[in-house]
Amino acid sequence: MRLEGKTAIVTGAASGLQGEVMGYGGATARIFSKEGANVIIADLKDEIGEKTASEIRDGGGSAKYVHLDVTSEHDWINAIEVATSEFGELNILVNNAGIGDPSIIEETSVDSWNRQMDIMAKGTFLGTKYAIPEMRKAGGGSIVNVSSVFGNVGSLGDSVYSAAKGAVRTFTKATAVQHAKDGIRANSVHPGWGMTPMTVDPFSDPDILDPKLATVPMGRLARPEEIGYGILFFASDEASFATGAELVIDGGRIAW
């Protein structure tokens, strides 16, 4: 019970149904619940998000779904109000929601730039901004931002995605520096490729998947829980001296 009694919001966590393709956020929500946390599953996908929360409750966990568009200040204020009114305080925030666009720079539209920056960079900023006062009231907290290996290194495509994930990476460090004295830690997790709802279509095509796997020393995709356990470490008190840090979980993809 590494998170016993703590309350966590995990964004982009709707896809956590057993027997279906799970997202990194959905797997994280399940792990958090097993470790004793009250979990707020926050996403745009209301139907599957409600089902995931209900499946967790049926298994004896504590979970609630809330509709959250991470680009909306109004939705953030509501989600945090739901967390604190249901469970008393907010201790953990995982900014995990994201979208992808594999386009190269010359083929990327301004709309795509705005949308990706809004969801990943602005969404992380807004969640952090509204979580901090509640975490301060709770005597501290832990913010875990899901970046990507493409927040650390360049990609042959994914142009705006890399920029947005790079923003998430350094915004995490700004959060860590500004709020260390409040007892609020902020760290980023940098996953490599995994088979999730976001990638299941392209990665089902061997012409797309095989060249990617050829660049991964472990030669396989991540299982969602392998990312979730990294997020759990930063969320838990075991990481009490870790802030502004980054954890790459990518089967060795960017080690060479």
Ligand SMILES: NC(=O)c1ccc[n+]([C@@H]2O[C@H](COP(=O)([O-])OP(=O)(O)OC[C@H]3O[C@@H](n4cnc5c(N)ncnc54)[C@H](O)[C@@H]3O)[C@@H](O)[C@H]2O)c1
């Ligand atoms: N799958 C991979 O290979 C991979 C690799 C590196 C990083 N990541 C990152 O992991 C995170 C989770 O992605 P995933 O692969 O598990 O896919 P996923 O589709 O399960 O998760 C993304 C979730 O974000 C939600 N979302 C999108 N826009 C939103 C918004 N405006 N407000 C709230 N929720 C929104 C989606 O509905 C979805 O449930 C993302 O940040 C992604 O960039 C994924």
